[in-house]
Amino acid sequence: MIKIKNLVKNYQSGANVVHALKGISVDIDSGEFTAIAGPSGSGKTTMLNIIGCIDSLDNGTVLIGDKDIGTMQKLEKSYFRRENLGFIFQSYNLIPVLTAYENVAFPLNLLGLPEKEIKPRVMQILKEVGLEGMEDRIPSKLSGGQQQRVSIARALVKNPQLVLADEPTANLDSNTGREILDLMLEMNRKHKTTFIFSTHDQMVMECAKRLLYLHDGEVIRDERRE
Amino acid sequence: MLFLINLAWKNLTRHKRRTIITSIALAFGLMLFIIMDSLLIGALEQSNINLIDSETGDGKILTPMAFEDLKFMPLSNRVKNPSEIISIVESLGAKASKRVNVSAEMIYTEDYFPKAGATPILLTGVDLESDNNVFKIFNEKSLVDGRFMSKGSDEVVIGSWLAEDIGAKVGSVFTLAVKTAADGDDPGYFQTIDVEVVGIINVSSPMVNRRVVYYPLDMADFNLELNDSVTEVAVRLPLGEKLENFNTKVEELLPEGYEFYTWREIGADYLALTEAKSGGSSIIIFLVIIIALVGITNTMLMTINERQQELGMMRALGMSDSNIRKAFILEAAGIGFIGSVVGVLLGCLLNIPMVNTGINFGPYLRDADMGYRISTYMYGIWNIKTIFSAFFLGLVIPVIVGIYPTKRAIQKSIPDCIYGR
Numbered sequence: 245m246i247k248i249k250n251l252v253k254n255y256q257s258g259a260n261v262v263h264a265l266k267g268i269s270v271d272i273d274s275g276e277f278t279a280i281a282g283p284s285g286s287g288k289t290t291m292l293n294i295i296g297c298i299d300s301l302d303n304g305t306v307l308i309g310d311k312d313i314g315t316m317q318k319l320e321k322s323y324f325r326r327e328n329l330g331f332i333f334q335s336y337n338l339i340p341v342l343t344a345y346e347n348v349a350f351p352l353n354l355l356g357l358p359e360k361e362i363k364p365r366v367m368q369i370l371k372e373v374g375l376e377g378m379e380d381r382i383p384s385k386l387s388g389g390q391q392q393r394v395s396i397a398r399a400l401v402k403n404p405q406l407v408l409a410d411e412p413t414a415n416l417d418s419n420t421g422r423e424i425l426d427l428m429l430e431m432n433r434k435h436k437t438t439f440i441f442s443t444h445d446q447m448v449m450e451c452a453k454r455l456l457y458l459h460d461g462e463v464i465r466d467e468r469r470e
Numbered sequence: 471m472l473f474l475i476n477l478a479w480k481n482l483t484r485h486k487r488r489t490i491i492t493s494i495a496l497a498f499g500l501m502l503f504i505i506m507d508s509l510l511i512g513a514l515e516q517s518n519i520n521l522i523d524s525e526t527g528d529g530k531i532l533t534p535m536a537f538e539d540l541k542f543m544p545l546s547n548r549v550k551n552p553s554e555i556i557s558i559v560e561s562l563g564a565k566a567s568k569r570v571n572v573s574a575e576m577i578y579t580e581d582y583f584p585k586a587g588a589t590p591i592l593l594t595g596v597d598l599e600s601d602n603n604v605f606k607i608f609n610e611k612s613l614v615d616g617r618f619m620s621k622g623s624d625e626v627v628i629g630s631w632l633a634e635d636i637g638a639k640v641g642s643v644f645t646l647a648v649k650t651a652a653d654g655d656d657p658g659y660f661q662t663i664d665v666e667v668v669g670i671i672n673v674s675s676p677m678v679n680r681r682v683v684y685y686p687l688d689m690a691d692f693n694l695e696l697n698d699s700v701t702e703v704a705v706r707l708p709l710g711e712k713l714e715n716f717n718t719k720v721e722e723l724l725p726e727g728y729e730f731y732t733w734r735e736i737g738a739d740y741l742a743l744t745e746a747k748s749g750g751s752s753i754i755i756f757l758v759i760i761i762a763l764v765g766i767t768n769t770m771l772m773t774i775n776e777r778q779q780e781l782g783m784m785r786a787l788g789m790s791d792s793n794i795r796k797a798f799i800l801e802a803a804g805i806g807f808i809g810s811v812v813g814v815l816l817g818c819l820l821n822i823p824m825v826n827t828g829i830n831f832g833p834y835l836r837d838a839d840m841g842y843r844i845s846t847y848m849y850g851i852w853n854i855k856t857i858f859s860a861f862f863l864g865l866v867i868p869v870i871v872g873i874y875p876t877k878r879a880i881q882k883s884i885p886d887c888i889y890g891r
């Protein structure tokens with residue numbers, strides 16, 4: 245499903261050039277539950293951002309399905325994200341003035357769906373992530389774990405091909421992190437959604453079915469487990 | 471679109487105090503605009519009415535030469551046959567009264583005044599029987615002290631400000647020095663008339679209060695050797711009659727050498743002055759725009775800066791630039807809407823006493839000649855057009871001003887937004 249070949253990304257940082265990704269090649273199949281692991285600064289976020297079409301690449305090709313994202317224009321990328329990708333971020337994840345319901349409905353609003361179609365889908369997914377009855381709460385009235393559940397619901401509500409999560413558990417205690425990861429796993433199993441997430445947490449890595457280990461912008465290990 | 475409105479509205483409630491302060495600044499400006507406009511236009515309308523009531527009537531029949539010389543008011547260029555002119559005017563359903571206006575010198579001594587001196591005045595000979603048909607001077611309301619002068623006697627009524635200035639009282643006697651008419655070979659001469667102040671009046675025109683001396687017309691005629699001629703026949707139109715209509719009709723009937731001049735033509739200098747002042751409301755509009763510009767730009771920039779990360783997240787989710795722009799414009803319009811509603815409400819509320827009670831500008835107008843024919847109270851008016859414009863401006867200004875900060879919101883790359891770089 246995702247074919248990455250010789251992916252290079254450099255950043256200009258003052259007078260220096262930072263080689264964030266130094267020619268990464270990797271294929272990820274549909275339905276995989278993949279963790280990108282590695283120490284801070286190894287290029288995890290950069291890689292997720294490029295796959296997620298919110299950052300540009302300098303060299304190489306990235307195919308998602310049959311789309312070559314390197315050739316897409318800004319607006320095309322925006323449409324592509326809106327229709328095909330789900331995102332879970334580490335922080336500033338939800339719109340603080342909107343309720344859980346409205347946050348989850350947001351991607352469907354962007355797609356221009358009518359409210360009568362939106363409502364059952366949002367209620368269904370909120371139930372699946374265990375937030376039944378909390379639809380009307382705004383994020384500040386939810387715990388960190390519940391907020392991340394809203395994010396997961398929001399990422400999944402439009403049935404995307406691919407969900408990208410940048411350190412989704414980094415701001416949570418280990419128990420809650422575990423629960424969130426279990427929820428992601430469950431969603432992956434149930435909806436066959438492809439998940440790619442980054443982490444530098446040992447416990448989280450162990451849950452992954454596939455582990456790409458990054459170091460200084462290069463994949464130094466690629467493990468699959470059952 | 472509905473979810474954008476919902477989002478914009480909820481974002482406005484995020485920093486309630488900031489939203490309120492920004493809208494109040496706008497509201498204050500709009501309120502000021504409504505009030506200033508009400509007072510300026512009110513003053514202008516009232517001033518025009520007062521000019522008509524106490525100085526010009528709806529118009530005057532003069533010789534063209536006299537019209538040219540209105541500033542100096544010599545006695546040359548007179549209306550030789552006022553009764554004929556008056557019957558023409560009356561045949562058209564209007565009312566008329568004859569007057570003699572002449573520049574004169576008022577000379578007073580220590581016998582009756584605290585200090586001797588001389589002062590230029592405007593001597594107005596009035597026909598006491600018909601003056602009230604055109605002007606509103608000789609009524610109980612305007613009389614401050616004493617009584618009105620009587621026909622056939624050397625009595626005068628003077629303006630209250632003039633009386634104050636020189637210390638005149640009822641019973642004071644002073645001398646008028648007037649140049650009689652230069653007619654043909656006769657160069658005229660200086661005539662001096664001793665007169666007694668029998669009354670002091672205060673009318674709505676500062677001009678009258680400051681420098682007019684009223685004298686019976688028959689006495690003016692006798693002392694200035696006018697032989698029944700006058701300097702003007704003032705006209706008051708019947709209610710509802712249009713000046714232009716009357717103008718065309720009367721000019722057909724008037725004998726050679728006389729013309730009808732409307733109060734606007736006679737008061738052209740005054741109108742230029744006062745109408746320029748009404749342009750002051752455009753300065754207020756400008757101020758409103760500045761307040762809105764600074765306040766709203768600042769608020770929007772603050773908002774956008776602190777929502778950088780959130781905006782990055784929303785853009786990552788596929789929210790288009792145009793939707794982000796719309797959301798912010800709606801937010802700005804929300805501030806504008808609150809500001810407009812509050813501003814128009816406050817403006818109208820404050821305008822009620824302006825219209826009903828007015829503001830006493832007397833002490834200020836007494837010392838500074840602003841051209842307005844108002845000597846005490848200025849009243850506001852209800853100007854629906856201004857109230858609507860204020861509302862509209864309040865809505866539109868924030869939207870226009872909001873465009874620049876909104877542009878900034880989508881300039882940065884998405885990762886730069888999300889990671890707060």
Ligand SMILES: Nc1ncnc2c1ncn2[C@@H]1O[C@H](COP(=O)(O)OP(=O)(O)O)[C@@H](O)[C@H]1O
Binds near residue numbers: 256262263264288
């Ligand atoms: N916008 C940027 N400008 C300059 N350097 C950057 C930028 N983004 C990332 N980097 C650098 O690229 C490298 C990889 O960063 P990142 O992908 O964020 O790593 P990780 O997510 O694994 O911590 C780091 O050295 C980081 O400093």
Ligand SMILES: [Mg+2]
Binds near residue numbers: 288
């Ligand atoms: Mg990172």
